[in-house]
Amino acid sequence: MLEPPLPDAFILTLSCPDRPGIVAAVSSLLFAEGANILDAQQFDDQETTRFFMRVVFALERSRLADLRARFAETASDYAMDWRLRDRDRRARALILVSKFDHCLADLLYRARIGELAMDVVGVVSNHPPESLALPVGDDIPFHYFPAAEGARAEQEAKIAHLIDQTGAELVILARYMQILSPELALMLAGRCVNIHHSFLPGFKGAKPYHQAHARGVKIIGATAHFVTPELDDGPIIVQDVEHISHADTPETLVRKGRDIERRVLARAVSYILEDRVLINGAKTVVFKD
């Protein structure tokens, strides 16, 4: 006797102006189309009266096209921004780095063991490969694009071309110490994540650990945020902190900060890969696991 095919899992995310009946409409449609909801989270922003939802459901793959077509109608009725994708699909990611490679090494390891569902399609650095502590590995193309003064436009053109060419959906600034031009930031809106090594909005800009030391704070932090044309001002995705003391120097802060940075960036990337992050103006909605 034949077993029926195992259903696959899909993730639906949406946002729209809030009004009664959205949950009923979405869940009834999914039920009618044969989907079984595995997880669902929602948020109703009472300030902007905008509604956000993330639904994970199981469905036989053969029925997906029908569901997608039916859902497009509902989405149109409710003026939804929406996205429907295979839960087990791996995203294509490009990682930008300068000299410090602790975040890069961490992301590559997590991708390698399957914790982060992404294919790293390349690593770009404004420093030559020998600047890194850990070799990137032969399976991942490494691109050395120098970013000298006067050559920035050219360097960014190379990056933009590489994104096009590799089909990178996600661009990760893993301690990439260059500021993106407004044009590139806009082009990557909503799909470029940066790790800033301070607890924003405190200590924007350069050398935040030195700023923190000078101010005498008792906690340091790191912030993963989407990149926007305004420096260190994009929608925040994840933040975390550690306690420090008067005995810490800028050098020990840098060391302690590495742990926070890679933890925060890895978490933000995993949330993005699992479609848990929806942009809400200058803020984010993050449906945590």
Place this chain on the structure above:
Amino acid sequence: MLEPPLPDAFILTLSCPDRPGIVAAVSSLLFAEGANILDAQQFDDQETTRFFMRVVFALERSRLADLRARFAETASDYAMDWRLRDRDRRARALILVSKFDHCLADLLYRARIGELAMDVVGVVSNHPPESLALPVGDDIPFHYFPAAEGARAEQEAKIAHLIDQTGAELVILARYMQILSPELALMLAGRCVNIHHSFLPGFKGAKPYHQAHARGVKIIGATAHFVTPELDDGPIIVQDVEHISHADTPETLVRKGRDIERRVLARAVSYILEDRVLINGAKTVVFKD
């Protein structure tokens, strides 16, 4: 011109065997009856195949009876355990305490400023009122029920009678250093919360801070859990911890522990009062805010 009456808010919690269509059934029914969903959370326990849900919705109060009647039919179809209550209703709570009153003082203050939506219908202690550091206040009845050896059954009978008489829905053991009899624990199943001053399952039983000191752990904690006949073994609701060092003595652990205990107990009580805690066998489902 008359404004329409403002809708009230209600909380529906339910659990039932998992099967497709529950969310659609619940949300469609709510929509059809005129309710607007404000918040919804769900959990599908894949081990027990049991489904849990909490829905907050707005509805004109005049329509509540109809909705309740209609929902009872659906609940029956799906074999649901369910509860529907007014979000702004205050629960009646009885607090049991021994000599240490830091949790009691904290709960009373939070109730007083409206942070905890409960009416404290009484405080019971096995010590006289002058044992407490902070007077309970004239507005709350204080009951001194001694618990000497040999008088336990009588003391528990007084407590049970008081619970009946005051209509207490929630019983809070706020550092009450007596072990409830299995009979009383069973009678209060699912509505009696205890704060244990260790990170369970480590250090069950008496003097957990002394046990922690003797073992040389680097973190201490506290655990809020439902009381069951098995000592310190009920479903866990909230846990939290603090880092300690070799220099801590049992006395400093007691002091540091006070902060954890009152924070953890207050959080557990607030979750219970907001219908965020559903019992799942020996565990809990906690729909956090």
Place this chain on the structure above:
Amino acid sequence: MLEPPLPDAFILTLSCPDRPGIVAAVSSLLFAEGANILDAQQFDDQETTRFFMRVVFALERSRLADLRARFAETASDYAMDWRLRDRDRRARALILVSKFDHCLADLLYRARIGELAMDVVGVVSNHPPESLALPVGDDIPFHYFPAAEGARAEQEAKIAHLIDQTGAELVILARYMQILSPELALMLAGRCVNIHHSFLPGFKGAKPYHQAHARGVKIIGATAHFVTPELDDGPIIVQDVEHISHADTPETLVRKGRDIERRVLARAVSYILEDRVLINGAKTVVFKD
């Protein structure tokens, strides 16, 4: 047979320009005078080349005057700022508050059970006593000093007079929503602690929880710092934080913040009372337990 009198415990704190031999000089003098060191911590600020030390020692009280005289000579040799006091002495503290009394209630409770070694010599508010949720208690004088526009100088004169009159060594701004004049701030330099409800330097000034909500941060915090004439810019003593989410509103942040504020302020006050906080320019040295 007579037992010798039990020694008392004392705390010595000092700071001075760093040079070799300080620890040897201090510990040898203490040993020669019959003191037994119970705890000692030190910090050598390599940027300012200033040395900081805190020593707890046991000594028969009858020998204290001699030790103090001998130590004054050593202190002079090393150009030390120093202080020597009885470990078990209670400090006199004045608490300033506005309408929100969660920090006040918390400090009073901790003082009452002996956790904070201070005598609260008075509570000052710019609102009448009935504005508070918790009555201060008959044993502590309450002073209602209105702070209307135009009456600020007069109000501060009353506060300054009260500090003089009560001999308050420590002034605690426990959510006191008035800005001290530069004159009063200078007069109280090093002995006035404020709780600011943000993770400074982020969100200085008014309504920090609203600022945090508007920015979309994922963590909120509180900061206890010494008051200086520059608003929210004094040396930081203690900071702590909590994770929040997109679903938090300014109102829930206020509620969550209360727990952080009282924890942070109580910790800072306890550190000050135990002579664990030394001022180091715009920063602090905090010798934690």
Place this chain on the structure above:
Amino acid sequence: MLEPPLPDAFILTLSCPDRPGIVAAVSSLLFAEGANILDAQQFDDQETTRFFMRVVFALERSRLADLRARFAETASDYAMDWRLRDRDRRARALILVSKFDHCLADLLYRARIGELAMDVVGVVSNHPPESLALPVGDDIPFHYFPAAEGARAEQEAKIAHLIDQTGAELVILARYMQILSPELALMLAGRCVNIHHSFLPGFKGAKPYHQAHARGVKIIGATAHFVTPELDDGPIIVQDVEHISHADTPETLVRKGRDIERRVLARAVSYILEDRVLINGAKTVVFKD
């Protein structure tokens, strides 16, 4: 004009029965021998009346032999266990691992960038090298020592031989899923650190994440401890935790646990390498930075 040679830094650790004058004796001797104390921490265990101290000092290397000789006399007078070593010396470490290599990869990276001052003299696994996600690298010898039933004694003999041969001072069990024999544990007393994936003493033994899930705890943790013949019962060095929820499965706990495990193990190893950990019977004294 010639500059004098820059002094080197050294770390002195000691423990002895407590009695008055130890600090004075140590600091006076260091001063007399030309050393300048950079950092000093001490702990007086009032239960065992044992005294512990760690001193970092600067000294011209040419004077070290004299100081060591003089100190040996003092140490003998006070019955001290003591150790004096070059602060910048790198320790020789052997890492044991099974299949999960997240801790191994993390330790190797930290050693590579100089954060952990150790030379990894070899990696031993009871699984072949292709079982690891990350290649160990050509510069570090990899030893595959199968540990089949019946071959345990032989396998441990190989490990013991390797330790001898490489001069490994520190042995790190980085998720090594074999239990050491009592003989090997004793041989490595005080220099073998293990990472256990639970918050000990909760969930000793196998599959702690499954145990944690079954119990329904709200926090998971990891514990780095010295290995002793009693399983999971050695002196604890570092612990840390993360909050979890009802929605976590044993699989997601394993994933979340990886981050805690590598953070905790790396911290413990760094403390050991910096001579910050002193064993105090069944407990540790950890002089944190």
